[in-house]
Amino acid sequence: MSEQHSDPRMSPTTANSPDPQDNSQEAQPTAYGSVQAVIERLRASLPAEILVTDRTSLRTYECDGLLHYRVIPALVVLARDAEHVRTAVAACAAERVPFVARGSGTGLSGGALPHADGVLIVTSQLREIRSVSPEDQRAVVDPGVINLQVSEAARPLGYYFAPDPSSQQICSVGGNVAENSGGAHCLKYGFTTTHVLAVDLVTPEGEQVTLGTTAPDAPGYDLLGAVVGSEGTLGVATSVTVRLTRTPEDVRTLLAGFRSVEDAGAATSAIIGSGIVPAAIEMMDALAIEAAEAAVSCGYPAGAGAVLVVEVDGPTEEVEQEFALIEEHCRANGSFEQRVAVDDAERAAVWRGRKSAFAAVGRISPDYIVQDGVIPRTALSQVLRRIEELSAERGVRVANVFHAGDGNLHPLVLFDDSVEGQGEQAEEVSGAILDLCLEHGGSITGEHGVGSDKAKHMPKMFTATDLDTQQMVRCAFDPAGIANPGKVYPTPRLCGERPGRRAEPHPAQAAGLAEVF
Amino acid sequence: MAALDGIAADLREATDADAVDGVRPSVVACPTTEDEVSEVLAAAAADRLTVTVRGAGSKLSWGMPPASCDLVLDLSELDEVIEHQPGDLIVSARAGTPLSRVQQVVAEHGQRLAIDELVPGTTVGGLIATNLSGPLRMAAGGVRDLVIGVTVARADGALARSGGKVVKNVAGYDMAKLIIGSFGTLAVVTQAYFRLHPIPAAQQWLTIEAPSAGEAADLLAKAVHSQGVPSAVEISAAPGQPATVAVLLAGTERGVEARIGRIRELLGPSCQPADLGAARLPEGGIRLKLTSKLSAVAEVTQAAVDLGFSVRGSAGAGILHAAADNIDLPHALARLREATAAAGGAAVVLDAPTDLKRTVDVWGPVGGLEIMRRVKDQFDPDHRLSPGRFVGGI
Ligand SMILES: Cc1cc2nc3c(=O)[nH]c(=O)nc-3n(C[C@H](O)[C@H](O)[C@H](O)COP(=O)(O)OP(=O)(O)OC[C@H]3O[C@@H](n4cnc5c(N)ncnc54)[C@H](O)[C@@H]3O)c2cc1C
Numbered sequence: 001m002s003e004q005h006s007d008p009r010m011s012p013t014t015a016n017s018p019d020p021q022d023n024s025q026e027a028q029p030t031a032y033g034s035v036q037a038v039i040e041r042l043r044a045s046l047p048a049e050i051l052v053t054d055r056t057s058l059r060t061y062e063c064d065g066l067l068h069y070r071v072i073p074a075l076v077v078l079a080r081d082a083e084h085v086r087t088a089v090a091a092c093a094a095e096r097v098p099f100v101a102r103g104s105g106t107g108l109s110g111g112a113l114p115h116a117d118g119v120l121i122v123t124s125q126l127r128e129i130r131s132v133s134p135e136d137q138r139a140v141v142d143p144g145v146i147n148l149q150v151s152e153a154a155r156p157l158g159y160y161f162a163p164d165p166s167s168q169q170i171c172s173v174g175g176n177v178a179e180n181s182g183g184a185h186c187l188k189y190g191f192t193t194t195h196v197l198a199v200d201l202v203t204p205e206g207e208q209v210t211l212g213t214t215a216p217d218a219p220g221y222d223l224l225g226a227v228v229g230s231e232g233t234l235g236v237a238t239s240v241t242v243r244l245t246r247t248p249e250d251v252r253t254l255l256a257g258f259r260s261v262e263d264a265g266a267a268t269s270a271i272i273g274s275g276i277v278p279a280a281i282e283m284m285d286a287l288a289i290e291a292a293e294a295a296v297s298c299g300y301p302a303g304a305g306a307v308l309v310v311e312v313d314g315p316t317e318e319v320e321q322e323f324a325l326i327e328e329h330c331r332a333n334g335s336f337e338q339r340v341a342v343d344d345a346e347r348a349a350v351w352r353g354r355k356s357a358f359a360a361v362g363r364i365s366p367d368y369i370v371q372d373g374v375i376p377r378t379a380l381s382q383v384l385r386r387i388e389e390l391s392a393e394r395g396v397r398v399a400n401v402f403h404a405g406d407g408n409l410h411p412l413v414l415f416d417d418s419v420e421g422q423g424e425q426a427e428e429v430s431g432a433i434l435d436l437c438l439e440h441g442g443s444i445t446g447e448h449g450v451g452s453d454k455a456k457h458m459p460k461m462f463t464a465t466d467l468d469t470q471q472m473v474r475c476a477f478d479p480a481g482i483a484n485p486g487k488v489y490p491t492p493r494l495c496g497e498r499p500g501r502r503a504e505p506h507p508a509q510a511a512g513l514a515e516v517f
Numbered sequence: 518m519a520a521l522d523g524i525a526a527d528l529r530e531a532t533d534a535d536a537v538d539g540v541r542p543s544v545v546a547c548p549t550t551e552d553e554v555s556e557v558l559a560a561a562a563a564d565r566l567t568v569t570v571r572g573a574g575s576k577l578s579w580g581m582p583p584a585s586c587d588l589v590l591d592l593s594e595l596d597e598v599i600e601h602q603p604g605d606l607i608v609s610a611r612a613g614t615p616l617s618r619v620q621q622v623v624a625e626h627g628q629r630l631a632i633d634e635l636v637p638g639t640t641v642g643g644l645i646a647t648n649l650s651g652p653l654r655m656a657a658g659g660v661r662d663l664v665i666g667v668t669v670a671r672a673d674g675a676l677a678r679s680g681g682k683v684v685k686n687v688a689g690y691d692m693a694k695l696i697i698g699s700f701g702t703l704a705v706v707t708q709a710y711f712r713l714h715p716i717p718a719a720q721q722w723l724t725i726e727a728p729s730a731g732e733a734a735d736l737l738a739k740a741v742h743s744q745g746v747p748s749a750v751e752i753s754a755a756p757g758q759p760a761t762v763a764v765l766l767a768g769t770e771r772g773v774e775a776r777i778g779r780i781r782e783l784l785g786p787s788c789q790p791a792d793l794g795a796a797r798l799p800e801g802g803i804r805l806k807l808t809s810k811l812s813a814v815a816e817v818t819q820a821a822v823d824l825g826f827s828v829r830g831s832a833g834a835g836i837l838h839a840a841a842d843n844i845d846l847p848h849a850l851a852r853l854r855e856a857t858a859a860a861g862g863a864a865v866v867l868d869a870p871t872d873l874k875r876t877v878d879v880w881g882p883v884g885g886l887e888i889m890r891r892v893k894d895q896f897d898p899d900h901r902l903s904p905g906r907f908v909g910g911i
Binding site: 133134135136137138158179180182186190191193194203209210211212213214215216217218219220221222223224225226228229230246247248249269272273275276277314315317318320321322374375376377378403406407408441442443444445446447448449450454458461462463465466467468469470471472473474475476477479488489 | 883
């Protein structure tokens with residue numbers, strides 16, 4: 001199952017979706033307590049206006065950016081401060097009731113999908129930037145602060161927050177931390193995990209702890225490193241200390257048109273092979289370009305089978321040298337048209353096509369799935385050829401947009417849900433693309449996370465022992481299994497068990513509660 | 518040791534030379550494959566033996582001495598660069614492989630694992646276990662930013678992997694982060710995948726002196742915040758000597774040349790090209806790691822110098838190493854804990870004579886200790902992997 005996304009104008013797809021309950025509520029280690037008891041506790045301890053229980057309002061929160069999984073939570077807590085979060089989690093812990101954290105709800109893997117008999121804790125109202133310290137290259141922000149706002153606050157001081165997911169105008173820093181989000185520029189600057197130094201966390205047992213320090217390498221186990229990317233399964237972040245990056249002196253952006261994705265891929269390899277680490281290398285194929293043209297008239301080179309957007313930044317003297325080399329590599333690999341953006345306005349124009357790509361596909365197809373897989377970059381042309389074959393064999397169109405520099409593919413699988421069977425076919429192609437990624441030694445997700453959507457694919461990537469061992473981390477943080485249960489791992493680990501001694505089937509499997517993958 | 522007797526891996530009786538910080542084991546096991554590592558650990562589990570992992574043994578006395586060590590698991594024969602993919606900028610190696618060997622292999626393709634070998638002889642496993650980083654920390658990050666996948670043998674012998682061989686990957690918990698800097702107390706690293714960086718076409722160090730570390734604050738700030746993007750900004754200082762600020766520029770030939778001029782303009786005419794050689798820890802029987810927010814690095818360095826330490830470290834990252842002999846450690850440590858805490862960091866005793874270590878809390882206060890204990894209980898429920906070596910007696 002992969003990410004399924006609908007054009008905002010169209011009604012969301014549900015016909016081909018598995019029952020979300022399968023994913024969100026399978027195989028609980030023990031029975032959960034009563035959410036009613038939690039509601040009563042919180043009515044007594046939290047302001048009434050931050051508790052949402054009426055059905056219509058609850059519906060607002062039934063899904064995240066992955067529209068076809070929907071679950072209505074029993075209670076939503078619109079936390080206004082860290083203490084509200086702690087109170088809510090503590091009540092869940094006391095009653096052994098599941099809770100799910102939610103930031104802006106832009107996640108594309110169903111990470112913030114609510115639990116029907118649980119509490120959804122929304123952190124988007126915690127949105128104060130507490131401090132910006134350029135002298136220390138740090139900012140301390142609430143989890144609900146929008147990604148781009150951190151950069152906006154720091155830029156006048158010569159700094160910015162490097163992780164730049166395409167959703168950066170709406171997604172929250174708490175969500176970035178939970179998903180270890182990337183973006184076009186993480187090729188050079190790294191993912192969220194590189195840019196987070198400390199987090200105040202409400203543990204699943206309702207305690208506040210601070211993990212990490214303003215300085216790097218806090219003594220002890222790097223618990224923070226485990227929390228970043230854990231998709232809300234190890235607790236709720238209530239404050240985040242991030243690294244700020246010095247704004248580059250110079251930025252130069254190249255838009256290069258190629259006849260084919262093979263040529264564009266060869267140019268990418270040549271650039272990386274020559275020892276340059278560009279800030280970003282993004283690729284779009286003909287179908288993705290067509291969609292972007294239809295949506296935002298980005299004016300990409302006519303007749304291009306693929307375009308590359310290559311950006312370099314840094315000291316002017318270096319940027320000049322590297323940029324000249326990049327242009328050369330593009331030409332040598334068959335680029336027939338090149339445009340250079342030298343100022344912010346031109347740069348924005350070049351990026352507009354790329355950044356709008358997901359939504360743009362809605363212009364050429366009523367429904368589509370946004371896939372997120374990773375391959376070693378050297379396998380790029382091979383994998384793209386296979387995707388093309390798959391697409392032809394199954395008669396399903398696939399538009400390719402991706403972070404070419406680090407092999408992170410975002411194939412957009414197009415279909416029309418009103419046509420019988422197309423949804424299933426699209427699902428199959430989307431799943432086959434993930435298998436291709438794994439065949440080539442890659443990953444089932446590079447940045448959108450596992451969430452509800454891909455938990456079932458985890459056993460294709462990891463052995464049972466790998467998964468069991470990874471979940472020991474969860475048992476340390478959340479022995480009761482109430483923090484965002486059912487996400488990331490298909491089968492929960494029973495935390496009381498001794499590792500590696502399980503000969504008989506998992507009790508939940510034996511009871512028919514869980515599938516064996 | 519009934520279980521241990523039946524295994525295939527090489528075993529020998531321990532000698533005094535195998536002592537771990539004064540604790541003498543009875544057996545040394547030298548597995549040559551990951552399966553043998555697994556087998557040794559499973560047998561040790563059955564026999565309830567305590568285990569300390571050894572790579573090159575260069576940092577074995579770091580942290581507290583283990584409360585008990587029956588078996589030394591010597592990984593020096595688990596040494597192989599498994600896979601180098603120049604086009605993907607990745608390399609994998611088994612835990613006992615010397616870092617220098619990895620560097621040699623990848624250098625043939627103009628690449629490097631962008632981490633400094635602060636302690637000569639360091640192995641891949643030792644690097645991960647101790648989380649050491651040098652000047653390149655500023656530009657390329659630390660071990661945590663370079664490891665993309667890790668395979669460990671658990672205390673019960675099971676082999677488990679997290680991450681993978683692609684740089685971008687968010688599938689599952691990033692278990693490698695927990696293993697990095699865990700000093701062999703959680704699991705045994707058997708192999709790791711790293712991301713690589715191209716070796717820059719040109720590199721040049723520039724150095725400039727300040728009368729003292731404290732008075733270097735202004736120079737450090739200028740260098741660290743420069744848009745000339747130094748790959749490293751280092752400070753080194755010792756009692757009775759002026760402090761040295763060193764700036765590393767890396768990039769294209771012409772680019773570096775032009776930036777040298779700019780940095781000299783920024784820092785002053787006495788800023789000169791210099792040949793620094795490989796980065797090393799400062800010398801001394803007592804070694805500390807001090808961390809600090811960037812704006813307080815000069816101050817923390819000065820505090821350490823005033824207490825008799827030689828200091829060297831990354832002003833660009835806020836990670837310093839201090840060394841000394843013959844100082845009043847309890848007093849110095851208390852003072853440095855104050856200074857680093859005020860600077861948003863911490864002071865840790867990496868190494869000191871065993872008896873001296875016992876007079877202080879080498880790790881100091883730690884946030885999240887309760888969860889750390891539970892992590893330990895999960896991974897090593899019988900507390901057999903270097904018990905007592907790590908924070909809070911873990
Ligand atoms: C158009 C579009 C483009 C996108 N582009 C990118 C991209 O380029 N790169 C990329 O990486 N992602 C991208 N995404 C995915 C998404 O925006 C990111 O995953 C983002 O970080 C999610 O943030 P959020 O605040 O919306 O989190 P949510 O969707 O609300 O939650 C995501 C996960 O985080 C957890 N969570 C949220 N807040 C907290 C908290 N305070 N404490 C603990 N856990 C918490 C939730 O439980 C959930 O598991 C895109 C999404 C869209 C819709």
